[in-house]
Amino acid sequence: MSSDQMSSPARTSPVRPASGWVFMASELSVLFRRRRTWALLLALAAIPILIAIAVRLTSGPPSGRGPAFLDQITQNGQFVSVTALTVAIPLFLPLTVGVVAGDTIAGEASSGTLRYLLVAPVGRARLLVVKYAAAAIFCLSGTLAVAVTGTLIGAALFPVGPVTLLSGDTIGVGESLLRTFLICAYVTVSLLGLCAVGLFISTLTDVPVGAMAATVVVAVISQVLGQLPQLEWIHPWLLSQYWFGFADLLREPIEWSSFGSNALLQAGYVVVFGALAYGRFTSRDILA
Amino acid sequence: MSAADLQTAGSALADPVVQTHRLTKRFGAQTVVDGIDLSVPRGSVFGFLGPNGSGKTTTIRILLGLAAATSGEVHVLGQAIPRHLPNVLPRVGALVEGPGFYPFLSGRANLRRLDAADRFVSPSTRRSRVETALERVGLSHAAGKKVGAYSLGMKQRLGIANALLTHRDLIVLDEPTNGLDPQGTREVRHLVRSLTAEGTTVFVSSHLLAEVEQICSHVAVLRAGRLVAQGTLDEVRGAGQKLLQVLTPDVELAHQVLAGVGLIAEGQLHDHHDYHDGSPRISVPLPADFPPDRIATALVSAGVRINGFSVEQAGLEDLFVALTGEGFDVVQ
Structure with missing residues (x-):
């Protein structure tokens, strides 16, 4: 009784809750201590390596076929990262983002940790925000894995020098690294909407693989719809509408409009699917 | 305050x-x-x-x-x-x-x-x-x-x-x-x-x-x-019932006595006995207000040989089964 009485008042009104950063750091450490996360990043990093080696081994006159920027690689290694990003955007990046975003809530549910996190307690809204933030950081990591590896292998295998932009102007190496970083930011932003879709799907099920697959399917369907001219009216609303718009960052002066439209569209997806995820997750019984 | x-x-x-x-x-x-x-x-x-x-x-x-x-x-x-x-x-x-x-x-x-x-x-x-x-x-x-x-x-x-x-x-x-x-x-x-x-x-x-x-x-x-x-x-x-247990070789006779004092209904005579370490045992639920000594006296005066006589509080398990039913059927 006495120990009860002494300890109770101290805990009845929880004093000075710690900031959310402790849990955010813990979430990131769990994400990046997983072998799966590193396998995904390594798979992404392998793309520029494969491209660079293939181009190096088969040096010949430019054929004009293949992904954008491929032909420029032999002249300037800095194009490896841009080429690799172009290759990764339609499938590989959405695939890895689908795995991480689809796993957010469903993965915790299937391992049984969701109920313990909620009882710990982590508020449901807070858990969603932290999970989304961690998935967004993974988007950036994935993009950087492609770009950084591409830059390094490009510099190792090919000459590096001033870059001729799409507008015909020439910029130095430092400026071109900055542009590469801007492209990474663009690609990361492009994936944020998909991330929110994955988070929402993840709140619907306790089977992480299902949520992952469904998220990837959404990315694929969006691109298929984008290919159909009959559905032109829907195109401005598609998740993948501006995915390849980053070429505008390779002009002088930089054409920011596609960056802005992309950011706006993705923000719309984040708001809508974030709200759906919130509505679903905060009202749902956790039975797993 | x-x-x-x-x-x-x-x-x-x-x-x-x-x-x-x-x-x-x-x-x-x-x-x-x-x-x-x-x-x-x-x-x-x-x-x-x-x-x-x-x-x-x-x-x-x-x-x-x-x-x-x-x-x-x-x-x-x-x-x-x-x-x-x-x-x-x-x-x-x-x-x-x-x-x-x-x-x-x-x-x-x-x-x-x-x-x-x-x-x-x-x-x-x-x-x-x-x-x-x-x-x-x-x-x-x-x-x-x-x-x-x-x-x-x-x-x-x-x-x-x-x-x-x-x-x-x-x-x-x-x-x-x-x-x-x-x-x-x-x-x-x-x-x-x-x-x-x-x-x-x-x-x-x-x-x-x-x-x-x-x-x-x-x-x-x-x-x-x-x-x-x-x-x-x-x-x-x-709240659970007490249980009367009698160890005796004279099962038939004991049953009749217990039926006589009203503890066993006629026609259910044989539902109440099993074997414990090889010797017959009779188990009967005992109402709380029923004095056990009356049963002991009745058994002895009828000439029933008694190897063991006990009144036990039903364990939680008996109570649990009584409250929740027996068998593996999960109630839907």
Whole structure:
């Protein structure tokens, strides 16, 4: 009784809750201590390596076929990262983002940790925000894995020098690294909407693989719809509408409009699917 | 502080730690928890009993805010659930429906992760609290191993350790001895006693009645979503019937005598005897107001040879079967 009485008042009104950063750091450490996360990043990093080696081994006159920027690689290694990003955007990046975003809530549910996190307690809204933030950081990591590896292998295998932009102007190496970083930011932003879709799907099920697959399917369907001219009216609303718009960052002066439209569209997806995820997750019984 | 305030504070302490009023949970057309009124006194070790599928875990999920009640009221630590969950949960430790951990992290890292999720504990004491909890469940030596390599019993211990990371006013243990060896089971008993000594109320759900009988001060029995008994262990056991047992070679004669005093209905003579260590045994439920000596006298005067004569309080297990039905049929 006495120990009860002494300890109770101290805990009845929880004093000075710690900031959310402790849990955010813990979430990131769990994400990046997983072998799966590193396998995904390594798979992404392998793309520029494969491209660079293939181009190096088969040096010949430019054929004009293949992904954008491929032909420029032999002249300037800095194009490896841009080429690799172009290759990764339609499938590989959405695939890895689908795995991480689809796993957010469903993965915790299937391992049984969701109920313990909620009882710990982590508020449901807070858990969603932290999970989304961690998935967004993974988007950036994935993009950087492609770009950084591409830059390094490009510099190792090919000459590096001033870059001729799409507008015909020439910029130095430092400026071109900055542009590469801007492209990474663009690609990361492009994936944020998909991330929110994955988070929402993840709140619907306790089977992480299902949520992952469904998220990837959404990315694929969006691109298929984008290919159909009959559905032109829907195109401005598609998740993948501006995915390849980053070429505008390779002009002088930089054409920011596609960056802005992309950011706006993705923000719309984040708001809508974030709200759906919130509505679903905060009202749902956790039975797993 | 005024006298009225003091009185409120005093009655708050006397309030039940868990109280539900007509708590009901339906999944579609199926009613899983059906209007139960639980009352868990402060400082008790409360045994929550019931067959598989009787609604124990669902009730626990509602108490912890994991599931929402269809109707009814729930108060935990004096505060309404789910409205005041953020105030209540930091004071509650729980093991719900088996342990759940990240298999790719060590036991220690798992506990640190869950502790980091609790904003109301001090990060500076995290390491020492995690080590203490691991030590309390005897996992210190395996703390660095990945949980994926743990046995079921070790995971169960880790799950209990998670509930002990900081001082709690209420600890909910759902089937705590699942997968534990006899030593582990004993350790859980000791642990529960030490928790009670620290002023923690312990709410244990179980179907292991011998366990419950040994550690609980109060019990509630759930059957098909309804509460069929609740009270102190003695109250609930007292409601059960006494059992008269007679060891005798003269089964026929004894039966006639017992029928004569009205303990056995005619025509059921042979339903009441079995064999115990090779000698025939007659077991008859004994009404509370029936003096046993009258039976003994009647048996002896009729010339029945008696090798043993006893009146026993029905055990929790007999009571449990009486309350929840026999056999493997899960009530739908």
